[in-house]
Amino acid sequence: MRLTAAVYRVPTDAPEGDGTLAWSSTTLTLVRAEADRHTGLGWTYGPAAVAPVVTELFAPLVTDLDPDDVPAVWTAMQRELRNAGRPGVAGLALSAADCAVWDLKARRHGLPLARLLGAARREVPVYGSGGFTTYDDERQHRQLAGWVHDQGIPRVKIKIGESWGTEVPRDLARMAAARRTIGDDTELYVDANGAYQRKQAVRVMRAAADLDVRWYEEPVSSDDLAGLGLVRDQVRPDVAAGEYGFDLVYFHRMAPYVDCLQIDVTRCGGITEFLRAAAVAAAAGLQVSAHCAPHQHLPVAAAVPNLRHLEWFHDHVRIESMFFDGAVPATGGGAAVPLDRPGNGLDLRTADAEHYRVG
Ligand SMILES: [Mg+2]
Secondary structure, eight states: OEEEEEEEEEEEEEEEEOSSOEEEEEEEEEEEEEETTEEEEEEEESOTTHHHIIIIIIHHHHTTSOTTOHHHHHHHHHHHTTTTOSSTHHHHHHHHHHHHHHHHHHHHTTOBHHHHHOOSOSEEEEEEEEOOTTSOHHHHHHHHHIIIIISOOOEEEEEOOHHHHTOHHHHHHHHHHHHHHHOTTSEEEEEOTTOSOHHHHHHHHHHTGGGOEEEEEOSSOTTOHHHHHHHHHHOSSEEEEOTTOOSHHHHHHHGGGOSEEEEOTTTTTHHHHHHHHHHHHHHTTOEEEEOSOHHHHHHHHHHOTTEEEEEEEHHHHHHHHHHEETOOOEETTEEEOOOSSSBTSOEEOHHHHHTTBOO
């Protein structure tokens, strides 16, 4: 089996930012796993430094391994990271490579990946996600109205915690504006990306009591587990976190402090670890929500019984629709699980993607 990597940088369609970070482009590292004239695709969103982890650390290890033996491939790659460190760039590389190997296995057997994994559902519930702090009122309105009124998505999320929690009046005004746009029958979610302090996070949600917020993501830093638990016990919406989880132990430690665990297949260690993390959540009585990279998630999200929903993240939806034939729309609150084509159902539009290639 051969592993290669390519890096693409795509400018956003407008400046994007949340409570603790701002960006104007997004980098996608694509891993190809090839064997017997078949090619599996996996990707992650992260810096270009992901690529050499794949080509220098993983590729030499897997040359003689059977791509059908995904656990053997995953274990070889994961053990190789002992000294480099599993979280961060190396974890992104492991995740993309694992997804590529799973896709390769499915394609070699002529099976949809969701069929190989075994599907618990044919459609994955999604929520529209964007509402960046960098948007003006008009842009936020257009985005949310598009999801709710044009696509029929009954759940939307906006970013709050602007400028590390120093713009609370604007956060509250934007939440109120979002509620006006989406009406009473759509669930409103907010994500502070860890911007608030503990009691500040509680005060913000109490000040927004009449907006019926249902999902409060990273009200405080994900590293502050006791703080997450404190906020969870003091507010009405579900408190969620987990998007920075790079290994199983992370999810095991976090589970007692949240209402729903978020897992990102492009960070956590790929499909292999996503399935195990979902089992850890189930053992704690929790559902999981898939974080971003929607088309990388669809097959594995379909396979997880205790899935709540998948984040239909504006930035990644746009890139994946540009890069892949087979990308699906989200209409009526769900995205169809790809079951009619081998693998993840996606083919890279090589010429289109090449325009953005940086490595
Ligand atoms: Mg988030």
